[in-house]
Amino acid sequence: MKKVVNSLVSLSGKTTKAFLISTAFASFAFAGATLDGNKNFSKLKNFKPNPKVTSQQCLSCHKAQDPGIAKDWAHSKHAQKGVGCVECHVVPKDYPTAFKAHPFKGANWTVQAAVSSVTCAKCHSKEVEEFLNSGHSRGGAQWLKENENPHGKAMTKLAFGYEGMKGGEGIEKEFTVNKGNSQVDVTVANTCVQCHGTTIKLDSMGKPLATTWPNDGIASLYPDGGVGNCLSCHSRHKFSAEEARQPASCSNCHLGPDHPDKEVFESSVHGHIFDTNEKDYDFSTGKQIPGKTLRGPTCFTCHMGSINGLNSTHNVSVRLKWNLWAPKSFERNGKNETAGWAWWNNMKVLRGNPKAGNIQGADAARSEMKQVCSSCHDAAFTKNYFSRVDADVKLYNQYRDMATKMYKELKDKGLIKKDVWSDPFFKLMYYAWHHDGRRMRHGAAMGSPDFAHWHGVFQVMQDIREMKDIYDYRMRMLKKLKDPKKVLETEPPMPVVTHE
Ligand code: HEC
Numbered sequence: 001m002k003k004v005v006n007s008l009v010s011l012s013g014k015t016t017k018a019f020l021i022s023t024a025f026a027s028f029a030f031a032g033a034t035l036d037g038n039k040n041f042s043k044l045k046n047f048k049p050n051p052k053v054t055s056q057q058c059l060s061c062h063k064a065q066d067p068g069i070a071k072d073w074a075h076s077k078h079a080q081k082g083v084g085c086v087e088c089h090v091v092p093k094d095y096p097t098a099f100k101a102h103p104f105k106g107a108n109w110t111v112q113a114a115v116s117s118v119t120c121a122k123c124h125s126k127e128v129e130e131f132l133n134s135g136h137s138r139g140g141a142q143w144l145k146e147n148e149n150p151h152g153k154a155m156t157k158l159a160f161g162y163e164g165m166k167g168g169e170g171i172e173k174e175f176t177v178n179k180g181n182s183q184v185d186v187t188v189a190n191t192c193v194q195c196h197g198t199t200i201k202l203d204s205m206g207k208p209l210a211t212t213w214p215n216d217g218i219a220s221l222y223p224d225g226g227v228g229n230c231l232s233c234h235s236r237h238k239f240s241a242e243e244a245r246q247p248a249s250c251s252n253c254h255l256g257p258d259h260p261d262k263e264v265f266e267s268s269v270h271g272h273i274f275d276t277n278e279k280d281y282d283f284s285t286g287k288q289i290p291g292k293t294l295r296g297p298t299c300f301t302c303h304m305g306s307i308n309g310l311n312s313t314h315n316v317s318v319r320l321k322w323n324l325w326a327p328k329s330f331e332r333n334g335k336n337e338t339a340g341w342a343w344w345n346n347m348k349v350l351r352g353n354p355k356a357g358n359i360q361g362a363d364a365a366r367s368e369m370k371q372v373c374s375s376c377h378d379a380a381f382t383k384n385y386f387s388r389v390d391a392d393v394k395l396y397n398q399y400r401d402m403a404t405k406m407y408k409e410l411k412d413k414g415l416i417k418k419d420v421w422s423d424p425f426f427k428l429m430y431y432a433w434h435h436d437g438r439r440m441r442h443g444a445a446m447g448s449p450d451f452a453h454w455h456g457v458f459q460v461m462q463d464i465r466e467m468k469d470i471y472d473y474r475m476r477m478l479k480k481l482k483d484p485k486k487v488l489e490t491e492p493p494m495p496v497v498t499h500e
C-alpha cells in the first residue's frame, strides 16, 4: 500500500532513476526492432486463403446482418482498391485470433473477429512501425494489472480498487461493494481502458470476451502480438484518412478536466479560425498548404502532418520537447517507445519509455514543432512564443517541488490518512498535478489563455496555499497532541477548491 501511494505521487522524483535505467536497457534491447520480430506477422503475410473465398460470400450473410458495416466498407478506399472482408478477416485456422465457431470456414482457414494491427501491417508497415515508436503505443500496457511495476500497480489500484470496482486494502468499507464479484472487470471495461486500451481476451472458440471487447482504446494488446487500435482515429469500416485528419477524431479521448486538448484548441486563436472559416480547410488531402488547404493548424497538422518540408508521421511524440502529463515535467531524451514493441515481440511488457520523443533529442523535437509554425508565422514570433511555454512549464515544476516536499514530511510523520482519497492534502496534490497542473501546461503550450490561467495556474496557486494550510495545521497539532492518529481523527473538514 505504502509503495503504491508513493509511486502515484512521486513519479518524477523517486522513479526518475528507474526510468533512466529501463530506458537505457530498453533502447538497447529494441534498437533494431522490426515488424518481423513477430512470427504471426510473417505467418499472416505468407498466408494465401483459398481464392474461391470471396468478400461477396461474406456479404451474402453480412449485408443483411450488418447493413451499416457493409455500407461503410462500400464507401471506403479499401472497397475501391479491392481490399475486402477476406483480406482483413480470413486467417489460418490455428491463428491466435481464429474464431473457430464462425458458421463459414474452410479446412485451413476461418474468420477472426478481433482484427489487430498485425493484419494492417501486411499492407501498412510504415504506419504501424511509427505507431509502435510513439507514446500512443504504451497506452494499454503501462498500467494494466499484468504490469508488475509500481506505477502500473498504482494506476490499477485506482481503476480496480479505489473507485469501488473491486475494493481493496486501505479503502473504507462502504466503497467495497464489489469485492469478490467476479463480473467486476466488466465495469472496469467501461472506464480507463476505453481510451487507453486493454488486453483483448478470447474464449476457447476465439470469440472475444465482454470484459475486454469491444474496445476502441488507443493501444489495445491483441493475442497475436498486435498493438494499437488503428480504429481509434480511423473508425471501422470506412478507415478514412479524411476523417482522421479532423480534430474531432482526437477529441473523444483528449478532453475533460485532466487533458482538455479539445477545449484548449477550441479556445485558442487557431480554434477560433477553424470554427469560423471551415470552408478554408480541405481535409481530403494530407498536403498542408497555407492559404490553399488550411488557414490555421489543427491537431494533426502540428502533431502528425506533412507541412513545410516535414514528413507525415504516425508517431505523435516526435515533435514534443517536454513531457507534460508527468507529475513533474521533464525533457524527452530521444529514443522510441518500447512497451508496444515488447508486446509485438512476445516479450515481457513493462512500463515503456515515458521519455520517448524525437530520436535526435528534445531540441530536435522543438525545431520540428517550430518548423510547423514557421510556415505561417515569422521566426521572432515563434521563438518568443516558445520561450513563454518553457517558462510556464518550469513555473509549474517549481509548484510541484513545493508540494512534494510538504507531502514527504507529512508522510514521514504519519500525517497522511490510510485511505488517501479521503485525505484532503493528498487530493489537492493530485489535482494540482493531474488536473490543474496539466491544464496550465497544455493551455500555455497550445495557446489557450483561459486554460493556461483560469483553469490552470490560478487553481494550482490555490491548491498550493490550501495544501500549506493543511500542512501547517497538522504540524502544529502534532506538537500539541503528540499522536499523528489523533491529529487526523480530530481534524475538521478542510477546504478543497472545485476542480472543474
Ligand atoms: C452463412 C452466413 C455467413 C457467412 C457466409 C459469413 N458469416 Fe460471418 N457471421 C455469421 C453469423 C451468424 C455470425 C455470428 C456468429 C456467432 O456470434 O456465433 C457471424 C459472425 C462474424 C464475425 C464476428 C462478429 C461479432 O461481433 O462477433 C465476423 C468478423 C464475421 N462474421 C466475418 C465474416 C467474414 C469476413 C465472412 C466471409 C469470409 C463471413 N463472416 C461470412 C454468418 C456468416
Ligand code: HEC
Binding pocket: 055, 058, 059, 062, 066, 069, 070, 073, 078, 083, 084, 085, 086, 087, 088, 089, 113, 114, 115, 116, 214, 215, 231, 236, 237, 239
Ligand atoms: C481493412 C480491414 C477490414 C476490412 C476490409 C473489413 N473489416 Fe471487419 N473489422 C475490421 C476491424 C479492425 C474490426 C474490429 C476488430 C476489433 O475491434 O478487434 C472489424 C470488425 C468487424 C465485425 C465486428 C464488429 C461489429 O461492429 O459488429 C464484423 C461483423 C465485421 N468486421 C465484418 C466485416 C465484413 C462483413 C467486411 C466486408 C464487407 C469487413 N468486416 C471488412 C477490419 C476490417
Ligand code: HEC
Binding pocket: 077, 078, 081, 083, 087, 088, 115, 116, 117, 119, 120, 121, 122, 123, 124, 230, 231, 234, 239, 240, 241, 242
Ligand atoms: C491487403 C492490403 C490491406 C490491408 C490488410 C489493409 N489495408 Fe488499408 N489500404 C490498402 C490500400 C490498397 C489502400 C488504398 C491506398 C491508396 O489509395 O493509396 C488502403 C488505404 C488505407 C487508408 C487510407 C484511406 C484514405 O481515406 O485515404 C487507411 C486509413 C487504411 N488503409 C487503414 C487500414 C487499417 C486500419 C487496416 C487494418 C485494420 C488496413 N488498412 C488493412 C490496403 C490494405
Ligand code: HEC
Binding pocket: 138, 142, 143, 155, 156, 158, 159, 191, 192, 193, 194, 195, 196, 252, 253, 254, 255, 256, 259, 324, 325, 354, 438
Ligand atoms: C477520456 C479518455 C481517458 C480516460 C477515461 C482515462 N484516460 Fe488516462 N490519459 C488519456 C489521455 C488522452 C492521456 C494523455 C495526456 C497527455 O499526453 O497529456 C492520458 C494519460 C494517462 C497517464 C499518463 C501516461 C503514462 O504513460 O503514464 C496515465 C498513467 C493514465 N492516463 C492513467 C489512466 C487511468 C488509470 C485511468 C482510469 C482510472 C485513465 N487514465 C482514464 C485519456 C484517458
Ligand code: HEC
Binding pocket: 134, 135, 136, 138, 139, 140, 142, 194, 195, 196, 216, 217, 218, 232, 233, 244, 249, 250, 251, 252, 253, 254, 299, 300, 303, 316, 317, 356
Ligand atoms: C482512443 C483514444 C485516443 C485518441 C482517439 C487519440 N489519442 Fe492521443 N493519447 C491517448 C492516450 C490514452 C494517450 C496517453 C498514452 C500514454 O502515455 O500512456 C495519448 C497520448 C497522446 C500524446 C502524447 C504522447 C506522449 O508521448 O506522451 C499526443 C501528442 C497525442 N496523444 C495526440 C493525439 C492526436 C493528435 C490525436 C488525433 C489525431 C490523438 N492523440 C487521438 C488516447 C487517444
Ligand code: HEC
Binding pocket: 117, 120, 121, 124, 127, 128, 131, 228, 229, 230, 231, 232, 233, 234, 241, 244, 245, 246, 285, 286, 287, 300, 304, 305, 306, 312, 313, 314
Ligand atoms: C492518432 C490518430 C491515428 C491513429 C491511431 C492511426 N492513424 Fe492512420 N492516419 C491518421 C491521420 C491524421 C492520417 C492522415 C495523415 C496525413 O495525411 O498526413 C492518417 C493516414 C493513414 C493512412 C494513409 C496514409 C497515406 O499516405 O495516404 C494509412 C494507410 C493509415 N493512416 C493507417 C493507419 C494504421 C494501420 C494505423 C494503426 C497502426 C493507424 N493509421 C492509426 C491518424 C491516425
Ligand code: HEC
Binding pocket: 247, 250, 251, 254, 259, 261, 262, 265, 270, 297, 298, 299, 300, 302, 303, 319, 320, 321, 322, 323, 324, 325, 326, 366, 369, 442, 445, 446
Ligand atoms: C499549433 C500547434 C498545435 C495544435 C493545433 C495542437 N497542438 Fe498539441 N501541442 C502543441 C505543442 C507545441 C505542445 C507542447 C510540445 C512540447 O512539449 O514542447 C503540444 C502538446 C500536446 C499534448 C501533450 C503531450 C504531453 O507531453 O503530455 C497533447 C496530448 C496534445 N498536444 C494533443 C493535441 C490535440 C488532441 C490537439 C487538437 C485538439 C492538439 N494537440 C492541437 C502544438 C499543437
Ligand code: HEC
Binding pocket: 269, 270, 273, 290, 294, 295, 296, 297, 302, 369, 370, 372, 373, 374, 375, 376, 377, 382, 385, 447
Ligand atoms: C497554417 C498556418 C498556421 C500554422 C502552421 C500556425 N499558425 Fe498560428 N496562427 C495562424 C493564423 C492565420 C493566426 C491568426 C492570425 C494572427 O493572429 O496572426 C494564428 C494565430 C496564432 C496565435 C495568436 C496570435 C497572437 O498574436 O497571439 C498564436 C500564439 C499562434 N498562432 C501560435 C502558433 C504556433 C506556436 C504555431 C506552431 C506550433 C502556429 N501558430 C502554427 C496560422 C498558423
